[in-house]
Amino acid sequence: MEKTKQEKLSRIKEEAILGGGIEKIKAQHEKGKLTARERIELMVDDGSFEEIDLFVKHRSRDFGLENEQYLGDGVVTGFAKIDGKSVALFSQDFTVFGGSLSETHSEKIVKVMNMAMKLGIPIIGLNDSGGARIQEGVLSLGGYADIFLLNTLASGVVPQISVILGPCAGGAVYSPAITDFIFMVRNTSYMFVTGPNVVKTVTHEEVNFENLGGADTHAIKSGVAHFVHENEIETLNGVRRLLSYLPSNYLERAADKDFDLASLKSDSRFENIIPDNPTKPYDMKELINLLVDDQDFMEVHSEYAENIIVGFGRLGGISVGIVANQPEVLAGVLDINSSVKGARFVRFCDAFNIPLLVLVDVPGFLPGTEQEWNGIIRHGAKLLFAFCEATVPKVTLIVRKAYGGAYDVMNSKHIRGDFNFAWPSAEIAVMGPKGAVEIIFKKEISKSENPDELLNKKLSEYTEKFANPYIAAERGFIDDVINPKETKIKLVNAFNLLKSKVDKNPKKKHSNIPL
Numbered sequence: 001m002e003k004t005k006q007e008k009l010s011r012i013k014e015e016a017i018l019g020g021g022i023e024k025i026k027a028q029h030e031k032g033k034l035t036a037r038e039r040i041e042l043m044v045d046d047g048s049f050e051e052i053d054l055f056v057k058h059r060s061r062d063f064g065l066e067n068e069q070y071l072g073d074g075v076v077t078g079f080a081k082i083d084g085k086s087v088a089l090f091s092q093d094f095t096v097f098g099g100s101l102s103e104t105h106s107e108k109i110v111k112v113m114n115m116a117m118k119l120g121i122p123i124i125g126l127n128d129s130g131g132a133r134i135q136e137g138v139l140s141l142g143g144y145a146d147i148f149l150l151n152t153l154a155s156g157v158v159p160q161i162s163v164i165l166g167p168c169a170g171g172a173v174y175s176p177a178i179t180d181f182i183f184m185v186r187n188t189s190y191m192f193v194t195g196p197n198v199v200k201t202v203t204h205e206e207v208n209f210e211n212l213g214g215a216d217t218h219a220i221k222s223g224v225a226h227f228v229h230e231n232e233i234e235t236l237n238g239v240r241r242l243l244s245y246l247p248s249n250y251l252e253r254a255a256d257k258d259f260d261l262a263s264l265k266s267d268s269r270f271e272n273i274i275p276d277n278p279t280k281p282y283d284m285k286e287l288i289n290l291l292v293d294d295q296d297f298m299e300v301h302s303e304y305a306e307n308i309i310v311g312f313g314r315l316g317g318i319s320v321g322i323v324a325n326q327p328e329v330l331a332g333v334l335d336i337n338s339s340v341k342g343a344r345f346v347r348f349c350d351a352f353n354i355p356l357l358v359l360v361d362v363p364g365f366l367p368g369t370e371q372e373w374n375g376i377i378r379h380g381a382k383l384l385f386a387f388c389e390a391t392v393p394k395v396t397l398i399v400r401k402a403y404g405g406a407y408d409v410m411n412s413k414h415i416r417g418d419f420n421f422a423w424p425s426a427e428i429a430v431m432g433p434k435g436a437v438e439i440i441f442k443k444e445i446s447k448s449e450n451p452d453e454l455l456n457k458k459l460s461e462y463t464e465k466f467a468n469p470y471i472a473a474e475r476g477f478i479d480d481v482i483n484p485k486e487t488k489i490k491l492v493n494a495f496n497l498l499k500s501k502v503d504k505n506p507k508k509k510h511s512n513i514p515l
């Protein structure tokens with residue numbers, strides 16, 4: 001090739017790499033934000049990024065945009081490797097029209113998404129955008145809708161991860177919302193349907209960006225964000241870590257890590273987790289950390305609905321999704337938010353062949369008008385539905401309470417738990433001893449000359465009879481009551497055996513989960 005032609009190509013590429021120009025890059029850095037390309041370089045394996053569509057320009061001829069052209073049109077797209085596995089990605093470039101989404105910008109995103117589905121590889125979107133490119137009007141709205149449709153079609157086919165690294169406003173939030181996981185960064189990323197000014201006009205509320213749609217708001221209050229980090233570097237590392245637990249698509253299993261089964265030993269630390277007093281709280285994360293390989297547990301939604309814990313870990317090298325009640329928060333009761341949080345996680349794991357480990361210590365569903373009027377029936381049903389529907393390997397360990405409907409819901413044998421274990425401390429019953437005795441023996445106790453004595457007598461009788469795992473085990477609802485010391489060995493063996501599990505749901509168009 002002629003030297004001049006090569007020089008022309010190099011010149012074009014050098015120009016493209018500068019996006020909106022050096023001044024805009026400087027402004028981006030001054031806000032504590034990285035550029036679209038710096039983010040990609042940090043997130044992917046060294047030198048693995050293969051860009052496409054660098055030459056694309058917008059086609060707008062309105063509002064003087066015909067004179068303002070940038071190569072790539074505000075989004076960098078392509079393919080790369082993360083820990084050796086291929087991913088498709090797009091990274092919005094705020095230095096070009098504030099990363100706003102034009103017709104061509106959306107076409108680039110749609111192109112990599114379509115390729116990702118054909119290749120069966122995860123899609124990662126790095127979002128930093130002022131939303132629809134205002135000058136393009138309905139063309140950019142159409143572009144968003146094209147992305148929403150593909151997000152929906154790709155759901156359950158390949159994992160989709162959204163990383164919010166700047167503003168994300170208007171209908172634009174709905175692409176991340178459809179994806180599987182949302183990462184946010186404290187102080188620099190925002191998500192809202194309408195910004196503070198519109199909120200003030202409509203509801204007269206005074207609220208700033210951070211409070212309305214900052215990372216903490218979505219991590220703690222709304223549950224929109226699954227992961228929050230202090231800065232962009234930690235966030236991008238978080239994406240790498242998350243991918244390590246996932247397969248590339250719905251036909252694969254997440255890769256096992258090497259694990260020496262001979263190294264498994266009984267471990268007496270499991271015996272010290274449950275307090276002697278059955279009403280005393282304790283931290284379920286202690287149990288989780290003892291169980292997972294290298295104490296490496298990646299919690300999802302760690303600050304939202306903390307009465308249930310969900311996240312990824314490895315057991316004997318096998319990637320598993322863990323769902324656990326947290327007795328330390330609201331006694332581990334199931335309520336609306338914890339049910340929805342758990343249900344979405346269970347469905348993700350089931351969609352991508354990630355086995356489920358369910359750790360149970362649950363006193364039941366939360367009573368009260370607030371819960372009933374807001375639909376605990378409908379929302380609690382989501383968790384029940386998700387566990388019922390899941391066909392991945394499902395292992396349950398009841399460590400203490402499993403009361404009432406919550407016993408059924410938390411991956412009981414009856415809803416296709418493959419291995420259901422219990423510790424000797426398990427209490428499996430319709431309700432806790434006190435509530436049960438007060439109902440069953442109400443008349444006798446009220447007529448008794450010594451009601452306290454009778455209550456205590458009945459309590460100890462009931463506790464002796466029902467607050468244990470043996471009645472359930474007699475029926476085969478519990479496969480084995482295990483010595484806590486042997487917990488990890490039992491679970492690792494179970495998940496190894498279940499690797500060849502095949503189960504199916506009846507043929508249908510799709511199910512109708514109670515939304």
Ligand code: HXC
Nearest residue numbers: 097098100129130131132133134135144167169170171172
């Ligand atoms: C075109 C935009 C733009 C947009 C920002 N810019 N948003 N250009 N369309 N939507 C341009 C700005 O004009 C500016 O260009 C550059 O990007 C940087 O923007 P600044 O305002 O200087 O940056 P900053 O102060 O950091 O504020 C960022 C911002 C603000 C909060 C995002 O720009 C903003 O409020 N933009 C509008 C947001 C919005 O209302 N979007 C439409 C939402 S509705 P110059 O040349 O001056 O550097 C929507 C519908 C989606 O998205 C529907 C899907 C169904």
